[in-house]
Amino acid sequence: MQIQAVVYYLVQNKEKGFRLMETLNTIADPNFSIILPGPCNANCAFCFWKRDENENAEISNYMLKLDALLSKLPKQFTQVSLTGGEPTISKHLPSVLNVLRDHRKQFNKVVLTTNLVRPITLRKDERIQEFVRQFSGVVDYVNVSIHHNVTETNKKILRVKDGNITPDTEMLKKFINKMNIIGIPVNANCVLTNNLVHDWLEGAARWIFLKSSIDDYITEIKRLGFSSISFRKPHTKDSGLEPHPAEVAFQNRKVVMESKCPVCVAKTQIIDGMYVTWKRSVAEPSDSMPDLIYELVYHPDETLAADWSKNIIVEV
Numbered sequence: 001m002q003i004q005a006v007v008y009y010l011v012q013n014k015e016k017g018f019r020l021m022e023t024l025n026t027i028a029d030p031n032f033s034i035i036l037p038g039p040c041n042a043n044c045a046f047c048f049w050k051r052d053e054n055e056n057a058e059i060s061n062y063m064l065k066l067d068a069l070l071s072k073l074p075k076q077f078t079q080v081s082l083t084g085g086e087p088t089i090s091k092h093l094p095s096v097l098n099v100l101r102d103h104r105k106q107f108n109k110v111v112l113t114t115n116l117v118r119p120i121t122l123r124k125d126e127r128i129q130e131f132v133r134q135f136s137g138v139v140d141y142v143n144v145s146i147h148h149n150v151t152e153t154n155k156k157i158l159r160v161k162d163g164n165i166t167p168d169t170e171m172l173k174k175f176i177n178k179m180n181i182i183g184i185p186v187n188a189n190c191v192l193t194n195n196l197v198h199d200w201l202e203g204a205a206r207w208i209f210l211k212s213s214i215d216d217y218i219t220e221i222k223r224l225g226f227s228s229i230s231f232r233k234p235h236t237k238d239s240g241l242e243p244h245p246a247e248v249a250f251q252n253r254k255v256v257m258e259s260k261c262p263v264c265v266a267k268t269q270i271i272d273g274m275y276v277t278w279k280r281s282v283a284e285p286s287d288s289m290p291d292l293i294y295e296l297v298y299h300p301d302e303t304l305a306a307d308w309s310k311n312i313i314v315e316v
């Protein structure tokens with residue numbers, strides 16, 4: 001597009017929240033998120049991504065558009081995140097992975113996030129073999145959402161829907177082992193709900209209790225073979241960037257890495273021999289910094305936006 005046309009376009013559309021992909025002003029390592037079409041088999045109370053179960057059951061140009069988009073993605077986008085709904089139950093996952101495979105060289109990291117909840121009709125071994133086939137050579141890193149070290153409590157937090165099974169310790173061990181064999185580290189993603197860190201506001205004795213809940217979680221996750229852990233403060237409209245009390249309880253541990261951006265903080269420590277990252281971010285980055293793009297999101301309805309709420313639409 002000619003420079004004058006770009007300037008004209010921007011002046012005309014800025015008020016409406018439109019941007020042109022070729023003129024994006026981004027943070028240093030922006031993320032490219034692909035939200036796979038399809039529902040989730042869980043219903044977490046803290047999920048900020050509520051949507052219609054049948055959204056985009058049938059899609060037409062999703063793959064073609066994704067392919068075209070990846071060809072034009074600015075060079076600073078070197079990390080791709082695959083998410084949902086629950087990406088592993090999306091019937092479009094194999095095609096999305098194939099499209100990504102064709103563009104693999106342009107990215108440093110492709111990350112897939114899953115709760116590993118599976119339909120009751122699928123045996124665990126069958127399921128794991130399917131993942132090995134699909135992820136090989138395209139996914140670099142898997143995040144498993146596991147919000148409590150006890151399977152039954154994790155199931156309650158995920159509010160797993162009927163007809164589905166929460167991963168048990170045997171499934172998790174087998175999955176991690178197979179992923180590690182094909183060179184994929186597995187990270188445990190844990191949202192700090194009150195089921196894990198309850199009653200921390202009620203005095204010093206409770207702080208000890210809080211710390212020991214986290215210690216138990218880390219011990220179990222390490223035993224299962226996970227490579228690392230990410231604890232995330234729940235997103236609420238005003239959750240802000242203050243550390244969660246659980247993070248504060250471990251503040252005397254050495255920090256090995258800390259990334260700061262205007263909308264999110266990630267601090268990594270080594271606790272009990274595990275890399276543990278504490279993450280906190282504002283609920284919707286585009287509300288706090290509309291002129292600086294934090295990520296691009298490819299939505300199931302084929303919209304490209306600079307956020308999950310589609311406040312800022314990006315034209316290619």
Ligand code: SF4
Binds near residue numbers: 040085086115145
């Ligand atoms: S598993 Fe993820 S997408 Fe599904 S309900 Fe929970 S937070 Fe939302």
